[in-house]
Amino acid sequence: MRRIIVQKFGGTSVADTEKIKNVAKTVIKEKNNGNNVVVVVSAMGHTTDYLVKMAKDLSATPSTREMDMLLSTGEGVSIALLAMAIQAQGYEAVSFNAMQVGIFTENVHSKARIIKIQTEKLKQNLNEGKIIVVAGFQGVTEDGEITTLGRGGSDTSAVALAAALNAERCDIYTDVEGVYTTDPRIVPKATKLKEISYEEMLELAHAGANVLHPRSVETAKLNNVPLRVRSSFKTDDMGTLILGVNKMEIDKPVTGVAADLSQARVVVCDVPDVPGQAAKIFSKLAQEGISVDMIIQSYARKISNTNDIAFTIDSTDIEKAKETLDKMKEQIHCGEIQINSEIAKVSIVGAGMIDRPGIASTMFETLANLDINIKMISTSEIKISCLVDKADAKKAVQALHDEFNLSSDTIAEVKGDLPNI
Amino acid sequence: MRRIIVQKFGGTSVADTEKIKNVAKTVIKEKNNGNNVVVVVSAMGHTTDYLVKMAKDLSATPSTREMDMLLSTGEGVSIALLAMAIQAQGYEAVSFNAMQVGIFTENVHSKARIIKIQTEKLKQNLNEGKIIVVAGFQGVTEDGEITTLGRGGSDTSAVALAAALNAERCDIYTDVEGVYTTDPRIVPKATKLKEISYEEMLELAHAGANVLHPRSVETAKLNNVPLRVRSSFKTDDMGTLILGVNKMEIDKPVTGVAADLSQARVVVCDVPDVPGQAAKIFSKLAQEGISVDMIIQSYARKISNTNDIAFTIDSTDIEKAKETLDKMKEQIHCGEIQINSEIAKVSIVGAGMIDRPGIASTMFETLANLDINIKMISTSEIKISCLVDKADAKKAVQALHDEFNLSSDTIAEVKGDLPNI
Numbered sequence: 001m002r003r004i005i006v007q008k009f010g011g012t013s014v015a016d017t018e019k020i021k022n023v024a025k026t027v028i029k030e031k032n033n034g035n036n037v038v039v040v041v042s043a044m045g046h047t048t049d050y051l052v053k054m055a056k057d058l059s060a061t062p063s064t065r066e067m068d069m070l071l072s073t074g075e076g077v078s079i080a081l082l083a084m085a086i087q088a089q090g091y092e093a094v095s096f097n098a099m100q101v102g103i104f105t106e107n108v109h110s111k112a113r114i115i116k117i118q119t120e121k122l123k124q125n126l127n128e129g130k131i132i133v134v135a136g137f138q139g140v141t142e143d144g145e146i147t148t149l150g151r152g153g154s155d156t157s158a159v160a161l162a163a164a165l166n167a168e169r170c171d172i173y174t175d176v177e178g179v180y181t182t183d184p185r186i187v188p189k190a191t192k193l194k195e196i197s198y199e200e201m202l203e204l205a206h207a208g209a210n211v212l213h214p215r216s217v218e219t220a221k222l223n224n225v226p227l228r229v230r231s232s233f234k235t236d237d238m239g240t241l242i243l244g245v246n247k248m249e250i251d252k253p254v255t256g257v258a259a260d261l262s263q264a265r266v267v268v269c270d271v272p273d274v275p276g277q278a279a280k281i282f283s284k285l286a287q288e289g290i291s292v293d294m295i296i297q298s299y300a301r302k303i304s305n306t307n308d309i310a311f312t313i314d315s316t317d318i319e320k321a322k323e324t325l326d327k328m329k330e331q332i333h334c335g336e337i338q339i340n341s342e343i344a345k346v347s348i349v350g351a352g353m354i355d356r357p358g359i360a361s362t363m364f365e366t367l368a369n370l371d372i373n374i375k376m377i378s379t380s381e382i383k384i385s386c387l388v389d390k391a392d393a394k395k396a397v398q399a400l401h402d403e404f405n406l407s408s409d410t411i412a413e414v415k416g417d418l419p420n421i
Numbered sequence: 422m423r424r425i426i427v428q429k430f431g432g433t434s435v436a437d438t439e440k441i442k443n444v445a446k447t448v449i450k451e452k453n454n455g456n457n458v459v460v461v462v463s464a465m466g467h468t469t470d471y472l473v474k475m476a477k478d479l480s481a482t483p484s485t486r487e488m489d490m491l492l493s494t495g496e497g498v499s500i501a502l503l504a505m506a507i508q509a510q511g512y513e514a515v516s517f518n519a520m521q522v523g524i525f526t527e528n529v530h531s532k533a534r535i536i537k538i539q540t541e542k543l544k545q546n547l548n549e550g551k552i553i554v555v556a557g558f559q560g561v562t563e564d565g566e567i568t569t570l571g572r573g574g575s576d577t578s579a580v581a582l583a584a585a586l587n588a589e590r591c592d593i594y595t596d597v598e599g600v601y602t603t604d605p606r607i608v609p610k611a612t613k614l615k616e617i618s619y620e621e622m623l624e625l626a627h628a629g630a631n632v633l634h635p636r637s638v639e640t641a642k643l644n645n646v647p648l649r650v651r652s653s654f655k656t657d658d659m660g661t662l663i664l665g666v667n668k669m670e671i672d673k674p675v676t677g678v679a680a681d682l683s684q685a686r687v688v689v690c691d692v693p694d695v696p697g698q699a700a701k702i703f704s705k706l707a708q709e710g711i712s713v714d715m716i717i718q719s720y721a722r723k724i725s726n727t728n729d730i731a732f733t734i735d736s737t738d739i740e741k742a743k744e745t746l747d748k749m750k751e752q753i754h755c756g757e758i759q760i761n762s763e764i765a766k767v768s769i770v771g772a773g774m775i776d777r778p779g780i781a782s783t784m785f786e787t788l789a790n791l792d793i794n795i796k797m798i799s800t801s802e803i804k805i806s807c808l809v810d811k812a813d814a815k816k817a818v819q820a821l822h823d824e825f826n827l828s829s830d831t832i833a834e835v836k837g838d839l840p841n842i
Contacts, residue, residue, distance in 0.1 A: 017478035054502055057438035059509035066508070069516050070501035073494040080491035081475055087487070088480040095490050099520055100565050121565075144521050144542075 004126065004167040005030050008040040008136065008158035012175055013232040014078045015045030017085075024085035026173065026235050027131060031091060036126040038165065040136040040158040041082055043074025064109035068138075068148045072097070075135035075154075083133045093131040096121070098138040099146065103157065105139030111150030112139055114157070114219075117164035134161060152213020159216045163223035170220065170227050171239075172212065177231040178240035179204070179211055181406035182257040186397050189407035193255065195241045198227075200255045200349050203383040206293075207347030208260025217242065253359050254350040254404035259393045263293060263312040265343050265375065266321060270306040270335030277332055278309055281325070288324050290317045294345070294378040294387060306335070310376060312387065315341050343375065344393035347385040348400055360384050366403045372396055425547065425588040426451050429461040429557065429579035433596055434653040435499045436466030438506075445506035447594065447656050448552060452512060457547040459586065461557040461579040462503055464495025485530035489559075489569045493518070496556035496575075504554045514552040517542070519559040520567065524578065526560030532571030533560050535578070535640075538585035555582060573634020580637045584644035591641065591648050592660075593633065598652040599661035600625070600632055602827035603678040607818050610828035614661045614676065619648075621676045621770050622663045624804040627714075628768030629681025638663065674773040674780050675825035680814045681766040684714060684733040686796065687742060691727040691756030698753055699730055702746070709745050711738045715766070715799040715808060727756075731797060733808065736762050764796065765814035768806040769821055781805050787824045793817055 007030060009023050023041075031037045051070050055062045062070075079095035086093035102118030125132050136154030139147045149156055155172055162170035177192060179201065184190040196204075198221035205214040211229055220227040220242065230239030271277050278297060285292060295311040313321050318339055325337050346367075353359040363384055367374055372395070376387035388396055401407060428451060430444050444462075452458045472491050476483045483491075500516035507514035523539030546553050557575030560568045570577055576593055583591035598613060600622065605611040617625075619642035626635040632650055641648040641663065651660030692698050699718060706713060716732040734742055739760055746758050767788075774780040784805055788795055793816070797808035809817055822828060 017475050020479065051498065054438050054498075055505055058441065058502055058506045062505045063508055066501045066504045066514075066516060069504070069518075070498060073497035073501075076494035076497060077472065077475075077491060080487045080494075081479055083487045083490070084476055084483045085479045087484055093487075095487060097490075100567075146521075 002034060002036045002126075004036045004038060004162075004165050006038045006040065006158050006162040006165065006167045006170045008155060008170065008172045009042070009232060010154060010174060011042040011045050011048070013173055014041055014082065017081065020078070020081050020085045023082060023173075023232070024089055026232070027082075027086060028089055028091055029235065030171075031131055035168070038122065038126070038132045038134060038161055038167070039082065040134050040154060040161060041075060041078045042136050042154040043071070044078050044081075047074040047077065065145070068109045068146050071148055072135070072138040072146050075137055079133045079135045086131055086133070091131055092129055093133060094125055095133040095135075097135045098157075099140040099144070101134055103134075103139045103160070105141060105147045105149070107141045107143065107145065107147075109145075109147055112141075112147035114139060114149070114160045117160055119164050122161075122165060152215040155213055155216035156219050159219040159223070159225055159227065162225045163219070167225065170225050172216075172227060172229050173232040173235075174211065174229060175232060176211055176229070177234060177237055178229050179209070179242070179256070181255070182397055182401050183209070183259070186259070186394055187257075187401045187407065190401065191406060193240050194238075195243065196255060197351050198242060198244060199382055200351055201242045203347070203349040203380060204256050204258050207258035207349060207383065207385060208262070208345065209256065209258040212242075252350065252405065253352040253356045254348045254400075254406065255352070256349050257397050257400045257404070257406065258347050258349065259397050260345040260347070261390060261393060262315050263343060263345055264315045264318050264339055264341035265310060265312050265387060266325070267308055267310040267338040267340075268325065268332075268334050269308050269338065270304065271309050272333050273305050273307055280332055281309065281328065284324055284328055285313075285321065288320055290314075290321050290324070294376050294385065296376050312343070312345065312376070342390045343387055344390045344396075345385050345387050346393060346396045346400065347383055348404065349383045350404075351382050353384075354381055362403065363400065366399050367396055370395055370399055423455060423457045423547075425459060425583075425586050426456045427459045427461065427579050427583040427586065427588045427591045429576060429591065429593045430463070430653065431575065431595060432463040432466050432469070434594055435462055435503065438502065441499070441502050441506050444503060444594075444653070445510055447653070448503075448507060449510055449512055450656065451592075452552055456589070459543065459547070459553045459555060459582055459588070460503065461555050461575060461582060462496060462499045463557050463575040464492070465499050465502075468495040468498065486566070489530045489567050492569055493556070493559040493567050496558055500554045500556050507552055507554070512552055513550055514554060515546055516554040516556075518556045519578075520561040520565070522555055524555075524560045524581070526562060526568045526570070528562045528564065528566065528568075530566075530568055533562075533568035535560060535570070535581045538581055540585050543582075543586060573636040576634055576637035577640050580640040580644070580646055580648065583646045584640070588646065591646050593637075593648065593650050594653040594656075595632065595650060596653060597632055597650070598655060598658055599650050600630070600663070600677070602676065603818055603822050604630070604680070607680070607815055608678075608822045608828065611822065612827060615659075616662045616664065617676060618772055619663060619665065620803055621772055624768070624770040624801060625677050625679050628679035628770060628804060628806060629683070629766060630677065630679040633663075673771065673826065674777045675769045675771040675821075675827065676773070677770050678818050678821045678825070678827065679768050679770065680818050681768070682811060682814060683736050684764060684766055685736045685739050685760055685762035686731060686733050686764050686808065687746070688729055688731045688759040688761075689746065689753075689755050690729050690759065691725065692730050693754050694726050694728055698755075701753055702730060702749065705745055705749055706734075706742065709741055711735075711742050711745065715797050715806065717797050733764070733766065733797070763811045764808055765811045765817075766806050766808055767814060767817045767821065768804055769825065770804045771825075772803050774805075775802055783824060784821065787820050788817055791816055791820055
């Protein structure tokens with residue numbers, strides 16, 4: 001059997017019929033390379049917003065089950081149109097929604113995880129020479145309920161399909177040209193990486209580089225699927241390959257710098273220093289679906305026998321967190337709750353830092369030299385993150401990018417909507 | 422188990438979220454009557470046109486398989502939104518597409534017929550007290566291919582569901598208030614019928630009264646499902662009940678008058694009078710998917726030993742018929758092919774005419790008194806149709822309506838887009 005390449009195109013790549021025609025050309029080019037091609041697409045451009053708006057007209061709290069029914073129609077449109085566009089070029093194509101393929105998920109609405117994918121029908125159609133177009137973002141339960149996968153869903157669909165089909169590679173076509181050493185709009189000399197390891201990509205994604213959702217990278221890592229991030233517009237460019245071993249940049253301790261401006265810092269002051277207080281707070285936040293990133297607990301003050309617990313959350317969860325913690329105040333007998341969203345998490349990532357001491361101190365010194373105050377620190381094997389004032393984020397990224405020699409001589413060109421600093 | 426009522430709402434009834442809220446109210450009203458309710462909906466207003474336009478942008482001849490994939494998303498949107506609107510009123514509701522229900526059709530795209538419907542899931546959800554919203558117009562094959570039902574599809578989905586569920590009744594909500602003795606825009610005193618038999622409704626539908634597609638009436642007749650045509654706007658009005666026995670109007674030979682302006686007359690001149698010529702023509706037309714309605718073959722002319730074959734087709738098929746017949750000219754050695762779309766088929770329908778002689782002659786006399794030339798005649802047990810000039814259609818309908826005493830004393834109110842004469 002021929003090699004299988006899975007390609008994924010997001011909503012902006014299929015936003016109108018002209019763009020769909022372009023996608024068809026990219027798909028056919030891969031087919032003409034002698035490969036079997038499975039294409040995963042998202043809903044067209046603003047379809048999802050439009051559907052959500054109608055739902056909100058009808059109900060302040062539409063049921064997640066019906067929201068999944070509604071939203072899944074978006075990819076239903078784009079897959080059929082792309083299949084037609086491919087057929088119009090004289091190639092055989094067939095579209096399938098998740099129910100038809102058998103992309104089975106757990107029985108959870110709006111953020112289901114993929115459990116297994118049936119490959120019989122896909123393989124049969126590939127053997128007949130057809131290009132297959134599959135709806136991303138959606139799944140089906142064993143009971144025939146339609147689910148959606150939540151954030152990063154379409155990328156995850158593509159990676160999971162690549163894993164199930166034992167594909168040669170999964171190409172994620174996007175509006176940027178690949179993974180850069182940092183956001184090229186902050187550092188114009190940022191370099192596009194030819195290769196990066198899953199681990200580094202994961203850390204970069206968690207650190208705020210929003211090229212790929214961490215979930216799709218995790219799925220690729222778990223199943224050892226080589227993942228390529230490449231441009232929908234410059235299809236000759238091979239973008240960045242994400243795979244098990246980072247062959248490049250092994251001489252550099254740091255692969256990339258990222259800033260995440262979407263977090264807020266919460267400080268719960270004067271928490272009595274008795275066991276189980278932190279557990280109470282974080283288990284309650286978890287129950288409410290609030291994800292916590294960095295956590296710091298200060299040493300207990302000798303006199304008051306209390307300490308402060310600080311952590312970061314996503315800014316969109318501020319209101320919910322406030323409400324949840326206010327309700328707990330009596331239970332944990334704490335003091336004031338401070339929330340600050342004028343912060344940024346600046347991170348350096350690199351598998352090369354594992355065996356090299358001094359990377360963290362170089363980072364701290366670089367920031368200190370700029371008079372940037374570090375509010376919190378968190379580290380993993382291949383990442384160091386510092387929480388700083390939002391106003392300092394840009395110069396921190398620029399200085400770290402320079403310090404760790406990540407700049408290329410050519411100025412990077414980037415399109416798309418990376419976060420503004 | 423409680424009685425089951427199936428309700429069907431067309432595209433104009435669910436054209437926007439405000440209208441969907443109104444539909445939700447009508448649905449809930451029936452639920453509050455103590456019935457189990459299954460609602461069938463079409464795609465929202467102009468969704469289908471919009472989808473077709475995009476498909477045409479991509480391909481002059483999109484595959485019917487992918488068109489079915491594309492169009493079926495339209496009902497996917499409306500069912501989810503209606504379920505949300507019902508839930509917002511505090512009632513339990515669940516939406517299902519045809520694949521989820523198991524509305525099985527033959528393996529034909531764009532005009533599939535329903536073979537069987539699975540009722541387990543529906544009955545289970547009804548027993549749990551839920552209102553069920555089902556996608557009309559679509560089906561699925563045993564192989565999991567998505568199909569659409571073609572013209573009259575959503576009405577047929579509703580009737581077939583009512584049959585499968587052994588429903589008490591199938592209510593077709595539409596933009597007219599019921600079935601009238603004729604088009605009230607031609608005859609303001611046209612009467613809304615309280616009841617009409619399947620047979621009469623079928624003949625009226627075939628004769629041009631476009632309240633219901635004949636196919637849905639046939640399905641209702643076959644399965645003995647009482648069918649009610651009623652207004653989406655005046656939901657207190659019980660509309661017209663279509664059922665096995667016409668209890669009303671038994672004293673009147675004629676139940677309704679209809680005009681069909683959508684036909685064209687084709688005359689194939691000078692066809693040599695040898696056996697098999699008509700068969701050749703009509704089998705070729707059938708192969709091309711052109712439906713033929715009235716057919717007349719003249720007596721063979723003694724001198725030339727040829728005859729003329731005249732028949733009517735749908736105006737939309739004129740070009741295709743011309744092409745098909747032009748290609749056959751050599752094969753059948755005929756003369757000129759004349760096509761005239763300035764004609765109208767005027768029909769009177771009534772089960773009461775079965776045992777009463779003289780109805781046909783009364784019709785012909787009425788037309789003759791108005792100097793209306795009859796070009797073709799066709800009859801069935803309960804229908805007589807005359808082909809006349811389009812310009813004469815209106816006065817023919819008015820005169821026949823008077824002649825057969827169909828007028829009420831109150832002037833009918835009608836909304837919606839009945840064909841203009």
